Amino acid sequence: MLLFVSDLHLDGSAPAAVEQFCDWLADEAPSARALYVLGDLFESWIGDDDEDPSRDRVCRALAALTVRGVPCFVMRGNRDFLLGDGFAARTGCRLLPDPVITTLDGRPALLTHGDLLCTDDRAYQALRSTVRDPAWQRRVLDLPLATRALLAGAARAGSRAHIRAAPPQIMDVNAEAVATLFRASGVELMIHGHTHRPAIHDHFVDGRKVIRAVLGAWYESGHVLSLEQGRLEARLLARRGPPSG
Numbered sequence: 001m002l003l004f005v006s007d008l009h010l011d012g013s014a015p016a017a018v019e020q021f022c023d024w025l026a027d028e029a030p031s032a033r034a035l036y037v038l039g040d041l042f043e044s045w046i047g048d049d050d051e052d053p054s055r056d057r058v059c060r061a062l063a064a065l066t067v068r069g070v071p072c073f074v075m076r077g078n079r080d081f082l083l084g085d086g087f088a089a090r091t092g093c094r095l096l097p098d099p100v101i102t103t104l105d106g107r108p109a110l111l112t113h114g115d116l117l118c119t120d121d122r123a124y125q126a127l128r129s130t131v132r133d134p135a136w137q138r139r140v141l142d143l144p145l146a147t148r149a150l151l152a153g154a155a156r157a158g159s160r161a162h163i164r165a166a167p168p169q170i171m172d173v174n175a176e177a178v179a180t181l182f183r184a185s186g187v188e189l190m191i192h193g194h195t196h197r198p199a200i201h202d203h204f205v206d207g208r209k210v211i212r213a214v215l216g217a218w219y220e221s222g223h224v225l226s227l228e229q230g231r232l233e234a235r236l237l238a239r240r241g242p243p244s245g
Contacts, residue, residue, distance in 0.1 A: 002105070005224055005225070007039070007194065007215065011054060012052065012054035014219075018054050020218070020237065020240075021058065025065050026064065029065055034073065035072045035073070038111055039193055040113070041080055042079060046148040047141050048084045049086070049145060063090065066091065066093060074093045075095070078113065078128065082137060082141065096111065099112035101185055105230050107189065109188075110182075110190045111190075111192070114194030116177075119177045120174050123162065178212060188209070189213070190211070192213075192214060193215040198216030199214050216236075
């Protein structure tokens with residue numbers, strides 16, 4: 001069984017989500033052939049030198065899973081794009097490019113965080129190009145940790161304001177962007193997160209049936225997608241304690 005999650009947005013302000021994920025890593029994930037985290041594992045990641053207790057708790061739980069021999073692949077999202085080699089060494093996870101084509105249960109599939117498909121949100125796409133630029137990232141990582149923390153807080157506030165002001169439809173994927181990526185990759189399965197709109201969609205691209213599986217966020221409950229012998233199944237994980245947010 002292959003497991004897929006995204007958009008956990010783990011942070012010290014949401015301890016119930018942190019504990020749920022860490023418990024899930026210890027209880028269910030060890031039975032998987034591999035775990036894929038497709039972006040936004042953390043609400044923010046200001047550098048591999050950050051030793052925030054909640055984020056460290058997650059890193060130690062991931063390390064415990066990979067030590068048990070379960071491969072774990074992590075993709076950077078729009079909140080944790082500064083994940084680097086230090087995180088990989090700390091957790092035993094392998095960082096994936098975005099997008100990436102891999103083989104799942106014997107067939108090629110495309111994995112992406114999903115934000116690159118939201119092309120109608122032009123302001124966000126411009127910002128994405130900036131923060132994914134290696135030179136920009138090096139300049140940010142050269143700043144003191146406290147300064148980076150302040151910048152991350154301001155960025156989260158700006159993101160919330162943008163989401164409130166933007167028309168809801170531009171926050172979802174663009175249909176032509178999805179079709180273009182299916183055409184370019186040649187795959188019949190795409191898995192992504194980012195939009196927080198979990199569903200399994202059937203599409204037809206140039207007469208070819210393809211599947212797009214969208215992962216859900218972990219704000220109020222966990223959301224897990226599994227793939228076993230070609231069968232996709234999405235599940236919600238009940239959470240004890242107050243909702244995250």
